[in-house]
Amino acid sequence: MTSRTQKTVYRKNYTPPSFLANTVDLTFDLDPSQTRVTAKTELIHNPQSKSTDIVLYGEDLELVGILLNGRKLAAGEYALENGLLRITKAPEVTRLEIETLICPDKNTTLMGLYLSNGNFFTQCEAEGFRKITYFPDRPDVMAKYTVTLKANKKQFPVLLSNGNLVEEGALPRGRHYAKWEDPFNKPSYLFAIVAGKLVCQEETFTLASGRKVLLQVWVEKGNLDKTAHAMESLKHSIRWDEERYGLELDLDRFMIVAVGDFNMGAMENKGLNIFNTRYVLANPRIATDVDYANIESVVGHEYFHNWTGNRVTCRDWFQLSLKEGLTVFRDQEFSADRIGTKDGRAVKRIEDVRTLRQHQFPEDAGAMAHPVRPDSYEEINNFYTVTIYEKGAEVVRMYQTLLGREGFRKGMDLYFQRHDGQAVTCSDFLAAMADANKQDLTQFENWYSQAGTPRVKLRTRYNKKAQSLSLTLSQSCPPTPEQAKKRPFLIPFAFGLLDAKGKSMVVNSHDVTVRKKLADAPSGTALVQLTRKSQTITLTGVPEKPVISALRNFSAPVILEYDQSDEELALLLSADPDAFNRWDAGQRLALRHLLRLTHAVQHKEALELPSTLVEAYRSVLANDSLDPAFQALALTLPSEIMIAEEMKEIDPQAIVQARHFMLQTLSHSLQDEWLKTYQTIRIPAPYSPEPDNAGKRSLRNLALSYLMEGDDKKLMQLAVTQYDNADNMTDRMAALTALTHAGNLTSKKMAERCLRHFYREFRLEALVIDKWFALQATSPENGAPEMRKLADHPAFTLKNPNRARSLVFGFCMNNMAQFHATDGSGYDFWAENILELDRINPQIAARLSRALTQYNRFKPELKKRARKTLKHIASRKLSRDTGEIINKILAT
Structure with missing residues (x-):
């Protein structure tokens, strides 16, 4: 058995993998107490790496044997220590066959392959795949997977994996098999299998292009009457992504599976999303309105990952917000559009900001403060945080605020055009937004690299005689142990003016930093780009001292310091x-x-x-x-x-x-x-x-x-x-x-x-x-x-x-x-x-x-x-x- 030792991983030390995977062929002989896994992987030397060593990661595995290009390796031909299996001076093209034994029934961590209520499930993000077999388990190693599952048919009648089912049949002694092929390259963290006694609700769904796909929601027997809302949510998600971003489901089948023992809310494994039951099962008897809304949001989130996370994934785990922050923003917009009531979008925005203030702001002010793109970690599982997700979503939202909906869509289109099928970085996303809109967003990078919640002070001075109003905005950000001095952020600051009766006033300014037309904002809203530590703008034609409506729609994730009277706030x-x-x-x-x-x-x-x-x-x-x-x-x-x-x-x-x-x-x-x-x-x-x-x-x-x-x-x-x-x-x-x-x-x-x-x-x-x-x-x-x-x-x-x-x-x-x-x-x-x-x-x-x-x-x-x-x-x-x-x- 092997285990890992503790060490700190630094973003600055990133090096490309020495070998890239071309194809992975996995065979699982499923047994609760001892599952045998055979992994056949074709590895090709990465020309960007000088090393000729193959480095594979493993955890809690019993190694049975290794074949390299058909030859069995003796113990002295590889090194195995602290969860790393190293083969030195490997050929340019290497075909590895590794056989391991694992014990799913003893796996209480719920990472890798484990049992829940007698059924097999996997969770591989972030580093669970290394609990299945020795592999270059990192997100920038992407390959096409073929998976064969073998099991007792009575005990495990349903056998699922990523992609498309290409073959199934009977085996001797009451056993059976199923073979799955995923046509798209993916990193190992998106791998999944499910096996057990499950039933499904399924529908054929017609995409915007006219292509028909099979949608399935798999649950344990007795829960089938609780799947209708999840299925409807999936269909709404597919249609919304087609209409809003022109993104179509790329598989012939899309599956959701519900499991009662799960560390997270859900997981976006390619074509085989595994969900915590709380985000699938619903009927009026057991689920509240909030449960129904959460199910729709999470189903949307995991489906949207099919493009923002799967087709384009992150180069390394420091870039986690590249997929999570972007996809949270997408599921927020989806949910806001789905509400449809008079103040529906505002209601959703309020709920999201309330979550940010109650959970992310304290995180930014506490011991676990870290940038949206962290610089180091000891355990990557600890960085699935509200900073990565919710603050990351606010960073993405600021792109849309700065560039408008059309500009943001142009940036998204360029992002997919450049990086489909690749593992990339937050900087690559920023570059796509900047290049598509011909904007200099260099300063925006500070949102990724600096921890803490910026504070924006607003001070006003009204000149009755000149009928002018001066707004002075200044920004600061508390020091953190890793960053004593913070550089100024690019902060989009939206505002409006109200008169004493609460009516909107026109914003007039000759300042080039003031933008008067703002999408998704009420008339009279203006936007200032705060780029310096302090800057002042002057508004003209202001007939009376106004009440300032500051930071409209929470245009940036900052703490506003602006003293207003009870009467002004009540107005x-x-x-x-x-x-x-x-x-x-x-x-x-x-x-x-x-x-x-x-x-x-x-x-x-x-x-x-x-x-x-x-x-x-x-x-x-x-x-x-x-x-x-x-x-x-x-x-x-x-x-x-x-x-x-x-x-x-x-x-x-x-x-x-x-x-x-x-x-x-x-x-x-x-x-x-x-x-x-x-x-x-x-x-x-x-x-x-x-x-x-x-x-x-x-x-x-x-x-x-x-x-x-x-x-x-x-x-x-x-x-x-x-x-x-x-x-x-x-x-x-x-x-x-x-x-x-x-x-x-x-x-x-x-x-x-x-x-x-x-x-x-x-x-x-x-x-x-x-x-x-x-x-x-x-x-x-x-x-x-x-x-x-x-x-x-x-x-x-x-x-x-x-x-x-x-x-x-x-x-x-x-x-x-x-x-x-x-x-x-x-x-x-x-x-x-x-x-x-x-x-x-x-x-x-x-x-x-x-x-x-x-x-x-x-x-x-x-x-x-x-x-x-x-x-x-x-x-x-x-x-x-x-x-x-x-x-x-x-x-x-």
């Missing part, structure tokens, strides 16, 4: 034609007072909420012209994480108390309005997850959650009645969440009864039981003792990533009050689970380790406890995945 919330900025103004207004309340809690001062905020919320709630989904987002308070991000020293208990006070105040002050909203919204039956109905449900259920903030038994009964009568999981979960999180004795008793019923009703539905665990894990009333009781529940297991995420991650990442308990019990629970998970599944353990990445900003007593816990974990023998995270946190 923007009520009247800004940019729907995103209406929401953002409300968030800024609420966050300002949440911080003041937090300060008051810390200093034991009286807690008060100004009427300005209450009335601003009242006006949003009363405005029937607004999209209900937008109203729900606008009336949802900033999260505890976002409050923490604005504090120099984080005090979790004070944050929780301050936010709870604001919720209770808004609940009491607007009780009549909340009740009216709840009682008057009518949603037609039967249940449909379509956006209009989903938006109405989100507003109605938000009203219910506010009503539960009091201790009125009659109002509490509304939630119980909704729970009992719900014909869909959205309303059932909303009622149960409202009761569970209300935090008073009346709701607690009601919640206990509903929780018992919920478990009995859905005990056989794994994804719903995940919700049951998560609901209790995030309740502010439940601490570490309750978590340990739940961890002892027969339905709980750390071996399943979804179940681990529902309870342990739910508590440690989303229960601020209890995780940061002053007695340290939350941290102890966290440490116990990290150490146990690290022995089972290091990837999941490493992700859980991130819960304390900002511990050094906690108040002193918590900081001390957190550091003690971190040192305790670090003192143990850790995997490469977890060790990198823990050591980086301790180094801050």
